[in-house]
Amino acid sequence: MRSQRLVVGLLAVVLAACVEARGAAPDAGSTPAVDAASPIDAAPHTDAGNLDDAGNLDDAGNLDDAGAPDHDGGRSDGDAGAMSDAAPPPAPELVIAFPPPRSLFTEATLRVLGRAGGVVAVRVNGVLAETDDAFASWTAMVTLAPGENDVEVIAEAADGAVVARRLEIERRDGSLFELGDLAGPIGGELFAISGHALAAIDPVRGTRRVVARWDDAYLDGLVSDGTSLYAVDSDANRVVALDPASGARRVVSDGGARLWWARDLAFDPERARLLVTDYSRRQVLAISLVDGARSVLAPLDPAGPIDVLRGRGEAVVGHGAAVSTLDLETGAVTILSDATHGEGPALSWVYDLVLRADDTLALTGPSLLRIETTGERRGDRTLISGAGRGTGPALGHAVSVRVDPARPGVVWALDIENDAVVEIDLATGDRRWVSREGFGAGPPLGSYEGSLEIEDGRAFVVEPRRVISIDLATGERHEVAVADAALAGLTGGVHVDAAGARAWASASLGEAGALVDVDLASGALRVVSDGTRPEQGVALGHPRALALDPTRRRAVISSGSALVAADVTTGARTLVSSGERGDGPTFTTAADIEIARDGSRAWVVSQLEEAVFEVDLESGRRRVISGPDVGAGPPLVWPTGLVRAATDDALWVVVPTLLGDAWGLYRVDLATGERTQISGMAAGAGPSEYRASRVAHDGVAGRVFVTTPGALNALLAIDTTFGQRVIVSK
Secondary structure, three states, X not given: OHHHHHHHHHHHHHHHHHHHHHOOOOOOOOOOOOOOOOOOOOOOOOOOXXXXXXXXXXXXXXXXXXXXXXXXXXXXXXXOOOOOXXXXXXXXXXXXXXXXXXXXXXXXXXXXXXXXXXXXXEEEOOEEOEOOOOOOEEEEEEEOOOEEEEEEEEEEOOOOOEEEEEEEEEEOOOOOOOOXXXXXXXXXXXXXXXXXXXXXXXXXXXXXXXXXXXXXXXXXXXXXXXXXXXXXXXXXXXXXXXXXOOOOEEEEEOOOOOOOOEEEEEEEHHHOEEEEEXXXXXXXXXXXXXXXXXXXXXXXXXXXXXXXXXXXXXXXXXXXXXXXXXXXXXXXXXXXXXXXXXXXXXXXXXXXXXXXXOEEEXXXXXXXXXXXXXXXXXXXXXXXXXXXXXXXXXXXXXXXEEEOXXXXXXXXXXXXXXXXXXXXXXXXXXXXXXXXXOOOOOOOOOOOOOEEEEEOOEEEXXXXXXXXXXXXXXXXXXXXXXXXXXXOEOOOOEEEOOOOOEEEEEEEEOOEEEEEEEEOOOOOEEEEEEOOOHHHEOOOOOOOEEEEEOOOOEEEEEEOOEEEEEEOOOOOEEEEEEOOXXXXXXXXXXXXXEEOXXXXXXXXXXXXXXXXXXXXXXXXXXXXXXXXXXXXXXXXXXXXXXXXXXXXXXXXXXXOOOOOOOOEEEEEEOOOOXXXXXXXXXXXXXXXXXXXXXXXXXXXXXXXXXXXXXXXXXXXXXXXXXXXXXXXXX
C-alpha cells in the first residue's frame, strides 16, 4: 500500500510539472477561423478541385474526411471536436494559395499568399509575414534572384510545433513569353520583338537576354538594315529605330499616311526606305529613312509578310495562301504562286518569306516551302522541311524565318508554339532547337483554343486532336488521349470525374456534334451521343462548350444559341434552352458554361453579346446577369471562359482580346453583375499579353488557372487578390 501511495504521489508531481510547463499553450480545441473580410476567398470548396466527399479540402488543401486538417495540415483523422487535457495540441494549419509549388516568374519580387490556423507566426524565408487577422490570411514579399529560387514557408504554433512548405520559383528575366518577330543577325545575335520588350538571342549558345523594356509603346514587326533595327508603334502612328546594343528608340517617321496594324517590315537598301504592310488598311506603305515621308506603294489584301533582296527591282509579298511579286517602282502586284499558279504542295496561310537569288522561302506555320521565282518552273513549290521531310522536333506554329548569312544552307525559324528558335538545314530539312524557353517536361501545349478542367491535382487541356494532362505540382505534361480519324476534332469542353480517371468531351462529327467518353488511363475514346443519329434525340450541331450537370448525370453542351443535354450513359439528348424553349434574351453562342452545384442553373458567357447569362436548367428561362446594360465596371470584350468562384458569390471570366487594355481576368459579382478587372495590363505582375482563353480552379481559394493558346501556349496560375501571374507549365 505504501509503495502504491508513493507511485501515485510521484505521478501527481510529474503531472503538475507537465501542467505548469504547458502553461500558456492555446486551447487544444480552438482553431482561428478565416476572416470573412480576408482578401483571399475563405471557402475553398469546388467540384473542380481536390475535395473529399464531405466537401473539405484534401491533402492539397489540408482537410481530412472529417472536415479537420489532415496529417499535412494538422489534426489526425477521427473526431474533430474537443480534446481531452491529455491530448496534444493541434498542429498548425498552413495553406499556400499562391504561387503553386513550382512556377516560373518574370519579375524580381513576388508576393506569396496563404492561410493559416492555430499559429502565432508565419515566416517566409525567415521573414514574418504580414497579416491583420492573426494569420488567418497572410502575405509576404520575396525577392527572387535570376534562376532557381527555393522559398520556405514555416507556420509556428504557440507550443513550438511547426509546419513547413517549400516553393520552387524560377525567375527568367531574359524570357520572351510572346515572341512576335525575328530580325538579324547583328554581331552574331538574332533579335526578337515582344510588344513591350526587345531581346537578343545567341543562336550558338541558345541564351536570351532582354535588351530593353518599355511601358509606353507596343511595337510590331522587326527588321534590320545590318546595323539598326526598326519596328512600328501603330498606336502612336510611329516608325522607330532601335539600337541593338541598348534598345534606345529613335523616331524615324510619325506623320503622313496612318499606320493601323503593321504586319511586317522590309528594308529596301537602294531606295533608303522601309516597306511596311498594314493588315488593317490592306496596303503596302513606303517610308523614307531620310525624312520619314510616307506614301502608299500598293494595295494588298490581306497584307502579309514582305521581303526585299538587294539588286532586285521587286519584292515578294504574302497575302493569305498566296505569294506575289511587287514592283518596287510602280507598285504592280503579280501572282507568283497560289492554288492556280505553280505546282507542288498546296500553300496554306503564309506567315513569312525570304527572297533569295533564284527562289523564295515561304513559311506556312508547320512547313517551310521553296517557291521558284525564275524560269519555266516559276511558281512551283517544293517542301523543304515539315511533315514527311526532315528529322528533329516538328515545327509547331512557325511565324518568322531569317537566313544565316554565314551559312547559306541554313535558316532560322521562330516557332511560337514551342517558344523556340529552330535551325533548319535547307538540304535535308532537318530541324534542331537552338534556343527554347519551355517549363516542365513533356509535349508542348498547342496554339489552338481548347478546354481546361482541373481534377485530382492535374489540369486537363483538350485540343482538337488530343487531351494533355499537366501535373500542377511539377508542370510535367503527358498526352493521355489522341482523337482518331472518325472525329473531326475534340471541340468545345471537357469534364473530368473526381477520380481523374474518366472524362467527357464534346467533339465534332462533320457538321454534327457528339459527346465522347474518354478513358484517361488507356486513352480510348468512345462516342456516347452521336449528333448524326436522330433516334438519340434533338439535333446537336457543332459544339462550343460543355459542362456536367452532376444532379442528372448529363452533359450540357452549347451549340449555336442552344443548350442541349446529353445523358452520359445512354447518349439521349434533350433541349435545355434555346429560342424555342425558355423565355428571356437569347445568346448567339455560349463560349463557355458553368453549372451551379445544385444543378438548378447554369451560367454561360457569350462573346457577341459581351455578357454573362443565367439559364434555369428546368424551364430554360434566360436572363442577363452582367453585360452592357447590367452591372457596373469595364466591359467584357469578347469573353471566352468562365468558372465559379470558390465562395459561390462570383464568377471568374477571362477576356483574351488585345484591344486596348481589356485583356485579362475579371470578377463578376453574381448579386449585382458588377465587373472588376483583377489581372491584366494595369493589374498584376508577370507575363503580359497572355490572352487567356479558358479558366479553371483546383479548389485552393485565392488562385485560378488559365490557358493561353496562340500567345504563351502555357498554363498560368493567377492570384485572385493582386492579379499576379506565374507560368506553371509551358
